[in-house]
Amino acid sequence: MLTMAMPKGRIFEEAVELLRNAGYQLPPEFDDSRKLIIDIEEENLRFILAKPMDVPTYVEHGVADVGIAGKDVMLEEERNVYEVLDLKISGCYLAVAGLSDGPIKGVAPKIATKYPNVASNYFRQQGEQVEIIKLNGSIELAPLIGLADRIVDIVSTGRTLTENGLMETAFIEPITSRFIVNPVSYRTKDAIIDDMVERLSAVVEGESADENR
Amino acid sequence: MTRPFVFEKPLGMRDTLPVLYDLKTSIREKIQRVTEGWGYRFMNTPTLEYYETVGEASAILDQQLFKLLDQRGNTLVLRPDMTAPIARVAASSLKNEPFPLRLAYDSNVFRAQEDEGGKPAEFEQIGVELIGDRTTSADAEVIALMAAVLEKAGLEDFQIAIGHVGFIQELFLSIVGNEERAAVLRRYLYEKNYVGYRQHVREMPLSTIDQKRLMALLTLRGDGSKLEEAIELLPNEAGERVLDELRTLLHTLKAYGVADQVKFDFTLVSHMSYYTGVVFEGYANNLGVPLSNGGRYDELLERFDRPAQATGFGIRLDHLAEALGVTDNERLPNAIIFSPERREEAIQQASERRADGEKVVVQELSGITNLDAYSERFDDVTYLIGKNGKGM
Numbered sequence: 300m301l302t303m304a305m306p307k308g309r310i311f312e313e314a315v316e317l318l319r320n321a322g323y324q325l326p327p328e329f330d331d332s333r334k335l336i337i338d339i340e341e342e343n344l345r346f347i348l349a350k351p352m353d354v355p356t357y358v359e360h361g362v363a364d365v366g367i368a369g370k371d372v373m374l375e376e377e378r379n380v381y382e383v384l385d386l387k388i389s390g391c392y393l394a395v396a397g398l399s400d401g402p403i404k405g406v407a408p409k410i411a412t413k414y415p416n417v418a419s420n421y422f423r424q425q426g427e428q429v430e431i432i433k434l435n436g437s438i439e440l441a442p443l444i445g446l447a448d449r450i451v452d453i454v455s456t457g458r459t460l461t462e463n464g465l466m467e468t469a470f471i472e473p474i475t476s477r478f479i480v481n482p483v484s485y486r487t488k489d490a491i492i493d494d495m496v497e498r499l500s501a502v503v504e505g506e507s508a509d510e511n512r
Numbered sequence: 513m514t515r516p517f518v519f520e521k522p523l524g525m526r527d528t529l530p531v532l533y534d535l536k537t538s539i540r541e542k543i544q545r546v547t548e549g550w551g552y553r554f555m556n557t558p559t560l561e562y563y564e565t566v567g568e569a570s571a572i573l574d575q576q577l578f579k580l581l582d583q584r585g586n587t588l589v590l591r592p593d594m595t596a597p598i599a600r601v602a603a604s605s606l607k608n609e610p611f612p613l614r615l616a617y618d619s620n621v622f623r624a625q626e627d628e629g630g631k632p633a634e635f636e637q638i639g640v641e642l643i644g645d646r647t648t649s650a651d652a653e654v655i656a657l658m659a660a661v662l663e664k665a666g667l668e669d670f671q672i673a674i675g676h677v678g679f680i681q682e683l684f685l686s687i688v689g690n691e692e693r694a695a696v697l698r699r700y701l702y703e704k705n706y707v708g709y710r711q712h713v714r715e716m717p718l719s720t721i722d723q724k725r726l727m728a729l730l731t732l733r734g735d736g737s738k739l740e741e742a743i744e745l746l747p748n749e750a751g752e753r754v755l756d757e758l759r760t761l762l763h764t765l766k767a768y769g770v771a772d773q774v775k776f777d778f779t780l781v782s783h784m785s786y787y788t789g790v791v792f793e794g795y796a797n798n799l800g801v802p803l804s805n806g807g808r809y810d811e812l813l814e815r816f817d818r819p820a821q822a823t824g825f826g827i828r829l830d831h832l833a834e835a836l837g838v839t840d841n842e843r844l845p846n847a848i849i850f851s852p853e854r855r856e857e858a859i860q861q862a863s864e865r866r867a868d869g870e871k872v873v874v875q876e877l878s879g880i881t882n883l884d885a886y887s888e889r890f891d892d893v894t895y896l897i898g899k900n901g902k903g904m
């Protein structure tokens with residue numbers, strides 16, 4: 300049996316659709332189940348539903364053989380897993396935003412973010428000294444009430460930023476979801492994993508070919 | 513940092529309690545017996561080495577080294593692996609011994625961990641080094657020995673993946689031309705980032721054929737038939753040489769009877785940058801991390817002024833113990849509990865039973881605070897209490 304860690308929330312629906320398009324028979328009640336572990340015996344698959352930030356952790360420790368995780372999470376967590384396939388779903392990007400795009404005053408500007416690792420790497424590369432403030436949500440609030448000068452967060456449409464009077468000041472990198480694999484499972488369950496990668500990549504390539512038409 | 517709690521240990525350091533100690537001892541004994549049976553001699557090296565010598569040769573990332581200063585201000589490291597120290601010994605204390613040398617070790621190594629404090633920073637490694645032998649028979653021997661060791665330790669289900677660092681290097685150089693650009697590709701493989709690797713390959717100004725060759729490397733995983741696919745990717749002299757080597761290796765592993773546990777995986781690159789040829793990793797089906805790894809390192813001994821080709825493997829004892837599982841059949845000792853008037857009898861009886869190989873604790877009754885709880889810690893308890901041998 301192959302265990303797959305799935306991210307709850309935003310990516311989940313798109314990931315399920317992708318799996319269905321790849322020919323995996325997932326029952327309809329799969330979508331709104333509240334269970335955390337779902338066995339699909341016909342496919343010899345077990346799904347565990349995890350918080351998106353934790354998916355690479357489950358896979359690294361081998362309690363899940365494979366998983367679907369956003370590149371943002373991969374960059375933040377730096378887990379020892381194989382990043383095998385770009386699923387090209389849940390596209391967005393990491394960006395810096397603030398109240399204005401003028402220069403920031405002060406010795407070490409404060410940066411609020413859910414991604415302290417990504418943010419500190421980015422500003423290190425820019426040669427800027429900053430102070431990182433880790434928040435767990437509603438990052439846009441930080442500059443509005445004076446907690447931080449800038450934020451680092453994922454942006455999909457930019458609507459949340461605009462509605463809160465924020466503007467993007469720098470683009471960091473594009474983000475999509477990735478198919479990740481535990482290093483041992485990659486070798487010991489290679490046949491079933493290779494088959495899954497092949498089916499998923501056929502769907503992904505097919506869809507991007509459609510877009511190019 | 514705040515003052516540690518009195519019972520606290522430095523980050524990544526662990527106590528080994530009796531149950532795990534017993535398990536490790538039994539595994540260790542089995543492994544040593546097999547290894548000695550293949551003619552390898554066990555040896556020890558110091559825990560501390562110079563940073564400039566072994567520290568730099570070890571190929572462990574600088575930030576993972578535990579460093580300290582001696583009284584003269586030299587930088588020392590807690591040995592982060594055993595291959596570099598043994599290479600040092602082979603080139604110095606054992607320099608008059610004729611090659612090939614077959615050496616083995618069972619030692620703790622130290623690597624500082626950055627993420628999640630719980631990961632061990634000190635762990636026991638058992639391994640072998642076969643030094644001064646460039647033949648493929650030597651590669652096959654260490655792989656077969658590793659398989660024999662894992663099997664004798666009691667592991668029923670394990671697999672070994674074999675790759676070849678030389679193949680990857682020749683393929684990259686033949687396509688991208690220089691070491692700098694090859695290093696970028698190698699880094700993607702090492703980081704296990706295949707998405708980034710493919711993207712990078714697509715962005716490079718290469719012919720479609722060369723791009724396909726680089727992409728196809730990622731699918732070179734499987735049984736012996738993959739060797740024939742590999743030669744199509746690198747159809748030159750270097751490719752032929754590597755493939756001949758791997759064919760001979762597979763053939764020899766068949767003779768050892770371990771070919772069934774073996775798969776080829778050309779994407780396998782190790783974190784140990786000193787590897788030059790065949791590399792391999794061992795996996796247990798119920799464990800999320802590799803148990804053991806090894807490979808050929810033909811340039812390491814040069815650093816210690818005795819150039820020689822060599823190969824070897826190391827097994828992480830903590831991972832192996834985890835894969836085997838701590839079993840419940842803990843062998844408890846027996847006890848004799850006595851009252852003072854029968855002390856001599858108790859000591860006499862214990863020494864006779866110990867001579868027969870039994871584990872016997874001798875304990876005076878008045879030294880026990882809770883008799884019921886205490887006697888549960890033993891397999892069998894003999895009471896020598898009261899004057900006339902009537903017991904309790």
